[in-house]
Amino acid sequence: MKGFILSFRSEFYKTRKTLGFWGSIILPLAITLLAFVAIYNKSDKFVNMQPMMLWVQFSMISLGSMGTLLLPIYTIFVAYSVNNVEHKADTWKTLFSLPISRWTVYGAKYFYAFFLLFICMALFTLLNIGFGNLLGVLKPELKFNEYHMEKELAQVFFKLLLSALGILSIQFLFSLLWADFLKPMGLGFVATVVGVILATNGWVYAYLFPYSHPMAAMKSMIKEQHGPASHLDIDIFTKDVYVSLIVAAVVFVAGYFIVRKRSIK
Amino acid sequence: MVIRTEGLSFSFGSQAVVKSISLEVPEGSIYGFLGPNGAGKTTTIKMLLNLLNPSAGSIRIFDMDLQSNRISILKQIGSLIEQPAIYHHLTGKENLLNRAMLLQVSEQRVDEMLNLVQLTAAAGKKAGNYSLGMKQRLGIALALLNDPKLLILDEPTNGLDPNGIIEIRELMMRIVKEGKTVFVSSHLLSEVEKMATHVGIINHGKMMFQGTISELQNINQPQIYIETSSSVDAANLLKRHHIAIGEIEEDHLLVPFTSKQQIGDINNLLVQNGITVFGINKQHKDLEKLFLDITKSN
Structure with a gap:
């Protein structure tokens, strides 16, 4: 455990000055700020909207952009950036000759990539709640303070985080195996586009394809309700999320053995 | 170890x-x-x-x-x-x-x-x-x-x-x-x-x-370095007297060392046959050359 914590801290120390780390802060900040500015400037259009719908409208700017293309692309980028630090510095051989178990080194790196995604999603949740409430204060005619959906927002972003883990494991392995930018990014991008097409067209088996999961998670997030909706009921553990978690676990374990077998160049 | x-x-x-x-x-x-x-x-x-x-x-x-x-x-x-x-x-x-x-x-x-x-x-x-x-x-x-x-x-x-x-x-x-x-x-x-x-x-x-390192030097056979007015004539002369030649260069030749006496004999032989000897001494190959020989011999 000690080795894991030390490796995890070292990952933070190494990447704290890179775009991979700052991306997890800048991305949610930029998108929620954009949503805030958009609603603030066009507040007259939203005056007659129900408080719940107002929150949905506001948070959908983040959720919509993340759920469709940004989350898979950002996940691909995170997986690339944590491994690229080592490729660029040619430090794999040093990392794996440290007196720390190889599983620990590999695991800490993967969990650091997961941590960056977690930070990104947590910030999305907090900033949506923060900016929504700020809009309620600055524009009292918008009835943001008459409805609260902190829990639902946290649930949705948590669901999105889980739905991205399959992609994270696959891309993490690609980025470990290939030192260049184009192969993992190119493959990931093509797979994402295919995933989005499959999920939007409602292909029956889209839930089995990891790159469709963020989009599928968005589509499956609201539990079926009868009659007019007075609140949102979020369904986190849908079949696409389960598949994402299974793919994540299997590829994570298999990835270690693939890397181990390939040895160190 | x-x-x-x-x-x-x-x-x-x-x-x-x-x-x-x-x-x-x-x-x-x-x-x-x-x-x-x-x-x-x-x-x-x-x-x-x-x-x-x-x-x-x-x-x-x-x-x-x-x-x-x-x-x-x-x-x-x-x-x-x-x-x-x-x-x-x-x-x-x-x-x-x-x-x-x-x-x-x-x-x-x-x-x-x-x-x-x-x-x-x-x-x-x-x-x-x-x-x-x-x-x-x-x-x-x-x-x-x-x-x-x-x-x-x-x-x-x-x-x-x-x-x-x-x-x-x-x-x-x-x-x-x-x-x-x-x-x-x-x-x-x-x-x-x-x-x-x-x-x-x-x-x-x-x-x-x-x-x-000293063991490496020990496997290094000593040689006699001979600098004469004509390396080719000297080499031909030594060969006629059944003395093996290690290496011939324009300005010197090398002969495997066997004894001190051998150095004197070679010197006499060359001088008596009209070849001027500028220098004659026992030497080891430098280690770099030895290293090349070892790696080439494979």
Whole structure:
């Protein structure tokens, strides 16, 4: 455990000055700020909207952009950036000759990539709640303070985080195996586009394809309700999320053995 | 023995890169691991650090089996393999602090290492902006950070200017005085012969020679160096008198040495036949030539 914590801290120390780390802060900040500015400037259009719908409208700017293309692309980028630090510095051989178990080194790196995604999603949740409430204060005619959906927002972003883990494991392995930018990014991008097409067209088996999961998670997030909706009921553990978690676990374990077998160049 | 391998072999697919190598590195030695580029030096070093798994054979370091004692052995080893592994976006000191964090070494030790490799003044500069020599010195500081008992350096002077080479050589000699063992690979004998106590010569994955520097010199057959007014006439004359010729050059020839008397006899023979002798003496081949002969003989 000690080795894991030390490796995890070292990952933070190494990447704290890179775009991979700052991306997890800048991305949610930029998108929620954009949503805030958009609603603030066009507040007259939203005056007659129900408080719940107002929150949905506001948070959908983040959720919509993340759920469709940004989350898979950002996940691909995170997986690339944590491994690229080592490729660029040619430090794999040093990392794996440290007196720390190889599983620990590999695991800490993967969990650091997961941590960056977690930070990104947590910030999305907090900033949506923060900016929504700020809009309620600055524009009292918008009835943001008459409805609260902190829990639902946290649930949705948590669901999105889980739905991205399959992609994270696959891309993490690609980025470990290939030192260049184009192969993992190119493959990931093509797979994402295919995933989005499959999920939007409602292909029956889209839930089995990891790159469709963020989009599928968005589509499956609201539990079926009868009659007019007075609140949102979020369904986190849908079949696409389960598949994402299974793919994540299997590829994570298999990835270690693939890397181990390939040895160190 | 600090390092002892038996029948160590490694293959990339069907291509055997290291063939049954038995290394013996005594404690407190500077072991020069020599061989031309592509001889299998780096592959052997990677096996010693458990980065590659041998196809056959065993590795014992500090009298412990490497496979089953990986972590406790690696705790006592510092290494520098090929190019120094340095994060270019971090400063020299940050590179050391990052490693110190992983090895749980104090910041004071980081400062000591910076001082040892004379990088204190450049500690705050991004490592990407360091010169090759500075990067190499930083790599050595990283390798020494955990105060290792065994230092494994793979071609540490690659790309360095003569001053840099001398600095690293002096650094290694200082380290050995502290009771540590240094295992250093190189493709140039001249680079390690001034400091190495022991030498292993590898070529095409096979160990060609292993022993002390003086043992290497002993296998070096002495020769008689003869400088005359005409090397060709002198060589023909000696051949007619059944004296074997080792090598003929325009300005000199070499004859295998058998005894002191033989030098006098050859001198008389040449002078009596009208060939002027400018110089005649016994000499050893230089080690570099010997190294080339050993690696070529495979």
